[in-house]
Amino acid sequence: MTMAMGITKSVGSVLCLRTALNRCPPLSPSSSFFGQRRSKAQCWGIWMRTQGIAVFTQRNGYMIRAMGTGAENNGGSIDSEYDYDLVAIGAGSGGVRAARFAAQFGARVAICELPFATISSDETGGVGGTCVLRGCVPKKLLVYASSFSHDFDSSQGFGWSYDTEPVHDWKTLISNKNVELKRLTGVYKSLLQKSNVTLLEGRGKIVDAHTIEVKGKRYGAKHILVSVGGRATVPKMPGSELVITSDEALDLPSRPNKICIVGGGYIALEFAAIFRGLGTEVHVFVRQPKVLRGFDEEIRDFVTQQMSTQGVVFHFGESPTAIEKNSDRSLTLVTTNGSERADTVMFATGRAPNTKNLGLESVGVKLSKQGAIEVDEYSQTNVDSIWAIGDVTNRMNLTPVALMEGMALAKTIFGNEPTKPDYSFIPSAVFTQPPIGTVGYTEEKAIEEFGDIDVYTSSFRPMKVTLSGLPEKTFVKIIVDATTDKVVGIHMCGDGSPEIMQGFAVAVKAGLTKKQFDSTVGIHPTSAEELVTMRTPTREIRRKSDQSQAKKEEAVSSTA
Ligand SMILES: Cc1cc2nc3c(=O)[nH]c(=O)nc-3n(C[C@H](O)[C@H](O)[C@H](O)COP(=O)(O)OP(=O)(O)OC[C@H]3O[C@@H](n4cnc5c(N)ncnc54)[C@H](O)[C@@H]3O)c2cc1C
Numbered sequence: 001m002t003m004a005m006g007i008t009k010s011v012g013s014v015l016c017l018r019t020a021l022n023r024c025p026p027l028s029p030s031s032s033f034f035g036q037r038r039s040k041a042q043c044w045g046i047w048m049r050t051q052g053i054a055v056f057t058q059r060n061g062y063m064i065r066a067m068g069t070g071a072e073n074n075g076g077s078i079d080s081e082y083d084y085d086l087v088a089i090g091a092g093s094g095g096v097r098a099a100r101f102a103a104q105f106g107a108r109v110a111i112c113e114l115p116f117a118t119i120s121s122d123e124t125g126g127v128g129g130t131c132v133l134r135g136c137v138p139k140k141l142l143v144y145a146s147s148f149s150h151d152f153d154s155s156q157g158f159g160w161s162y163d164t165e166p167v168h169d170w171k172t173l174i175s176n177k178n179v180e181l182k183r184l185t186g187v188y189k190s191l192l193q194k195s196n197v198t199l200l201e202g203r204g205k206i207v208d209a210h211t212i213e214v215k216g217k218r219y220g221a222k223h224i225l226v227s228v229g230g231r232a233t234v235p236k237m238p239g240s241e242l243v244i245t246s247d248e249a250l251d252l253p254s255r256p257n258k259i260c261i262v263g264g265g266y267i268a269l270e271f272a273a274i275f276r277g278l279g280t281e282v283h284v285f286v287r288q289p290k291v292l293r294g295f296d297e298e299i300r301d302f303v304t305q306q307m308s309t310q311g312v313v314f315h316f317g318e319s320p321t322a323i324e325k326n327s328d329r330s331l332t333l334v335t336t337n338g339s340e341r342a343d344t345v346m347f348a349t350g351r352a353p354n355t356k357n358l359g360l361e362s363v364g365v366k367l368s369k370q371g372a373i374e375v376d377e378y379s380q381t382n383v384d385s386i387w388a389i390g391d392v393t394n395r396m397n398l399t400p401v402a403l404m405e406g407m408a409l410a411k412t413i414f415g416n417e418p419t420k421p422d423y424s425f426i427p428s429a430v431f432t433q434p435p436i437g438t439v440g441y442t443e444e445k446a447i448e449e450f451g452d453i454d455v456y457t458s459s460f461r462p463m464k465v466t467l468s469g470l471p472e473k474t475f476v477k478i479i480v481d482a483t484t485d486k487v488v489g490i491h492m493c494g495d496g497s498p499e500i501m502q503g504f505a506v507a508v509k510a511g512l513t514k515k516q517f518d519s520t521v522g523i524h525p526t527s528a529e530e531l532v533t534m535r536t537p538t539r540e541i542r543r544k545s546d547q548s549q550a551k552k553e554e555a556v557s558s559t560a
Helices: 017-021 040-050 093-104 129-134 136-158 170-194 266-277 297-309 399-414 443-450 464-468 497-509 514-518 528-532 546-559
Strands: 005-008 055-059 062-066 084-089 109-113 197-201 204-208 211-214 217-226 230-232 258-262 281-286 313-316 320-325 331-335 339-342 344-347 351-353 386-388 428-430 436-440 453-460 474-481 487-493 539-541
Touching: 084 093, 084 204, 084 399, 093 109, 093 129, 093 170, 093 197, 093 217, 093 399, 129 136, 129 170, 136 170, 136 266, 136 464, 170 197, 204 217, 258 266, 258 331, 258 339, 266 281, 266 297, 266 428, 281 339, 297 313, 297 436, 297 443, 297 474, 297 487, 331 344, 428 497, 436 497, 443 453, 443 474, 443 487, 474 514, 474 528, 487 497, 497 528, 514 528
Parallel strands: 084 109, 084 217, 109 197, 217 386, 258 281, 258 344, 281 313
Antiparallel strands: 005 062, 055 062, 204 211, 211 217, 230 351, 320 331, 331 339, 428 436, 436 487, 453 474, 453 539, 474 487
């Protein structure tokens, strides 16, 4: 059995922790264990595991066996030579997950993190990291805030009327959001504490392959985990110090009346939707001819058209060259095609891994050209004792991916279960209005990969807008590998798409066929039912090559 926690109902010959605690622990050194202050129960637990004695605790009527650290086999053992078995630098999504699970496997773990602030810098961060404090969470709160305007607009067709127009107070939103962030960072701290992970507050730096330094104090670590994430970057140009990034956009003292957003990625579009929904005039400047590079082409076009109907102005093929400050304190964004004056200019042009001044060069950890830490499939760097996960490795910069990598790492080092993160069919969302949900291959990538594909598309007016009269539409697309009938991609832009896609991602990941989709009864009336009722392909794409014929034969023989 490979699971770290084995659960059994048999109590027969079990050595129960409670019984063990009634005896005197043969601890050495006396009240601390390898330099760590620990409770009597913890000392016993650790001692018994190091002696190879199974530890059982009782929970919900089950005897739960805490297995060994796994270190016997893979070098993750409790080792008095070091202060900790694992020290993580950076308590964001990945670091916290890895630290907590490593501790649950019995490892002695510390994690270091910069002091809390809503805006990140070399000296500030906060337990919880980007997602909780400057990414997914505060952004989604602002998305909710902004989506009300859409609901107010829709409501009139359903008979609602107001004597005065609803008024939004930005200050209330931001101050409530900040209260929530403080609560969340507290929740994360308490999760670490409950998992017996020691929090070291301050900037962590690697001194050597087994030592890190925080606020001038050094700590020995059998394993070091670098989970420092990334930060927004702004390209250098005249006036670039005048612009804001997503960090500041989430914490502005007042809502701009007009904003220029530079960038065509998901962060740029999400902020464009947020500000537009709250009533700001929004201009988006995209160097490329389209937004959302890497997404399905039809989705890219559809979301642009939908956002345009809501009043977002797109400037394609325009790059910024300078930012100028005007006498009325407004800014002018100068581009390759002209200029635009606004209260605020935001750059969402990219993020860079936080690898500067971490001491990585001094121990010879290999970095990519973009400054990301290079790791193998188990997240191990070229220095055996140093590991890296999350955005700092620039593999797939999403919170659930950092969580998966953190979990896999804990299992690999301390769970006696070498685990590679699985990057196949990771669903994702863009919280624009309307939002996007997507999983699997785009049509373009599916053609490259499978050759023969069937594409099902549907574009319709969702029921909610029939009475409101708003021009909103929903678009759905299913991509099927024609050889195997497996659904290999789903893309959707419309109300509820991210929620819908989470469920359908299970089906796609499980390799279900279009026939199985078709045999599923829909839920009526929903937009999601479209995904199980599209019967006729919009197009059948065939690459009549020997390769696709060979694939077909292979698929037929494997299902025979
Ligand atoms: C605006 C925005 C919106 C996003 N929206 C989504 C979304 O909707 N869904 C999604 O899945 N992902 C989203 N992301 C991405 C997601 O936030 C990241 O992928 C995720 O946070 C990465 O986790 P991580 O553990 O690698 O790093 P982080 O969460 O960035 O954590 C790294 C931590 O390390 C700390 N640190 C850095 N250097 C040091 C040091 N020397 N010493 C001590 N501590 C240090 C930092 O302060 C930080 O807390 C968004 C990101 C942004 C910027």
